[in-house]
Amino acid sequence: MTNSSGELHYADVVDLYGAAPVALRARIKSATRIKDAVLPAGINRFYIEADVIALIRGPGVPPHLTYIVDLPLDSRGRVPKLKGADVLVAALPVRDRPGELQLTARDAQMMWTASLDAQVRSVITAVLAPDAAPVVTGVGSAFHVAGSIPGEGETQIFLTTANGAPVSLSILRRPGQEPRWALALGEIVDEAAGPPAKDTLPWYRLACFLPHTLPDAAVTELAAADANAAREDYAFVIARLGVCERTRR
Numbered sequence: 001m002t003n004s005s006g007e008l009h010y011a012d013v014v015d016l017y018g019a020a021p022v023a024l025r026a027r028i029k030s031a032t033r034i035k036d037a038v039l040p041a042g043i044n045r046f047y048i049e050a051d052v053i054a055l056i057r058g059p060g061v062p063p064h065l066t067y068i069v070d071l072p073l074d075s076r077g078r079v080p081k082l083k084g085a086d087v088l089v090a091a092l093p094v095r096d097r098p099g100e101l102q103l104t105a106r107d108a109q110m111m112w113t114a115s116l117d118a119q120v121r122s123v124i125t126a127v128l129a130p131d132a133a134p135v136v137t138g139v140g141s142a143f144h145v146a147g148s149i150p151g152e153g154e155t156q157i158f159l160t161t162a163n164g165a166p167v168s169l170s171i172l173r174r175p176g177q178e179p180r181w182a183l184a185l186g187e188i189v190d191e192a193a194g195p196p197a198k199d200t201l202p203w204y205r206l207a208c209f210l211p212h213t214l215p216d217a218a219v220t221e222l223a224a225a226d227a228n229a230a231r232e233d234y235a236f237v238i239a240r241l242g243v244c245e246r247t248r249r
Contacts, residue, residue: 007247008116008248009245009247010198010199011204011207011208011244012246012247013119013120013123014123014204014208016090016104016105016107016108016110016248017088017090017120017123017124018123018124018201019104019127020057020058020090020091020092020104021058021091021092022055022057022061022091022093022101023055023056023057023088023089023090023091024052024053024054024055024056024057024058024061024091025052025053025054025056025086025087025089025117026051026052026087026089027050027051027053027084027085027086028050028082028084028085028086028087029049029051029083030048031046031047031048031049031083032046032047033045033046034046034047034068037070039070042072042073043070043071043072044070044072044073045068045069045070046068046069046070046082047066047068048066048067048068048069048109049064049065049066050065050066050087050089051063051064053086056120056124057124057128058093059093061093061098061101062099065099065100065101066100066101067091067103068102069106069109070106071109085111085112086112087109087110087111087112088109088111088112088116088120089101089103089108089110090103091103091104091108092104105248127201131185132201133167133185133201133202134163134167134185134205135161135162135163135209136159136162136167136206136210137159137160137161137209138159138160138210138215139157139158139160139210139211139214139218139234140158140159140160141157141158141218141219142155142156142157142158142214142218142222142230142234143155143222143226144156144226144227144229144233145226146226146229149175150175151174151176152173152174152175153173154171154172155169155170155233155234156168156169156170156171157169157170157214157233157234159210165185165186166185166186166187167183167184167185168183169181169182169183169234169237170184171233171236179233179236180194181233181237181240182195183202183206185202195240195241203241207241207243210238210241212238213231213234213235214230214231214234218230
């Protein structure tokens, strides 16, 4: 767990703020320690009263809010100073209590910085875009067609998504050339499309949630040679996506 924005990776920011119904910047007016809370060693619980500075996402909220947050001791082993601090919060509204929030995770209060603020806004804009990359839940099926000469071939891998939207990967091999792969968000594969850039929402949907190897169920209807080629092409994509790094635990 961390409350320092400097250590966050892109995936951490999407994990925290991408699906949060409410995201806002606030300034803490008071932080009252709740002494009778049963918590792991080194963790303290606080009742926070805060003023809203900017609502980034969510329904309208009152200018003054309250919520509870669990925080570790600081680097000197002391209770952190919170009064007057600017924070970014990912939260849920509490039903019938318009001035109260519930954090979406123990570390969903992050110390505000301009860079983290910009990244949170960028992530939320991407998530809410009409053509946003959907949540990828797994691999559906794969097909491979060998070319007319050795070393030539094309693989298509169809992914499953939370909302049923079509998403697929295509990998094209030519003798003596680096394989080319592309992501398609839709029924039609754009020949000019390419792989998603690192630290973007489409990259996150793939790198952070695809299985490391192509499931056997995806190639059950393929001949052995085609199945092996599809597995090789899938492994190529996974390698090019790279590791989905996270700091949060």
